[in-house]
Amino acid sequence: MTDQPLRVGFAGTPDFAARHLHALLQHGFDVPLVLTQPDRPAGRGKKLMPSPTKMVAEAANIPVWQPSTLKDEGIQNALLNQHLDVLVVVAYGMLLPQSVLDIPKYGCLNVHGSLLPRWRGAAPVQRAIEAGDTETGVCIMQMEAGLDTGPVLTARTCLITPTTTAGTLFSELETIGAQALIATLEDLDNLQSQAKTQDHDTSTYAHKITKTEAFINFGQPAIELDRKIRAFYPFPGAFTSANNERLRIHKATVIDDVSKPEHPAGTILKVSTEDIQVQCAAGILSLTVVQLPGGKALAVRDVINSNKNPFSVGAILGRPLA
8 A cells, every 4th residue: 555645435424423423534535536325304394414524524625425326337437436445335335236336446335333143234333232232343344235234344342231222332433433433443454354254154134224113112121121211212213102102202211121010011000200210011111211202301400390280190101102
């Protein structure tokens, strides 16, 4: 590799990707183009909104490409004409065909939010929390045709604590991921020669998050529901039902994770200004921050003191919404 700055193409879409693009620019890498998803409708007005990565690129006057597919021969020829040394891919949301993977001189690198081969796929951050993992991290992987199957050049670890949410974990992984990416690009020749092949027999798959699975029916142990609430915060957001209305759960803690239930799952056992305690299939879950329909996230004490308090001892949460 020469002493000239690498010519680095970038493909990414959400905030997590934008942070990595910003790091590349801060460290002086030559980024001639950015690939990102087409603008999507958002908000009540469904106005087309650019991705966070597009906004970073435009602020830096970098050309932005937003193809609907990378299988198009015209797009591939245009990429070929950019004479890229490497293409960095971070949460792009679009498959790269082999013909694109082969274009850059040093191939394509992916920043993946897990310790591969654990949690390949779309939602590694959320699934790690939901599964009760105590450790995760970021891998810089050499991309190949398989889904997150390529050899790993660099790995950085971080802890998952009993209070970690997807939001806080994404923030931590953004930081260590950007650091790992810069370190990898600065020593690319050496790290590619020492890349570690993944053990495919121990891989796990992180399925895409669906909104329906964020429903909390309390028919699971309290410790599992706590993990799910933290894994789905802030998106898509865990929710349950109270008086046949949707109740979002922003924060909860496990009071008891072993006791056998004396009441049906979902029964409210205690209502106080501190929390709402709910019977689970095993143990008790304490709800401390919730959101009523049409309102904002509030501490339980503020809900209890309002004229919209839906909580009473003996009531059942988590029944299917009509």
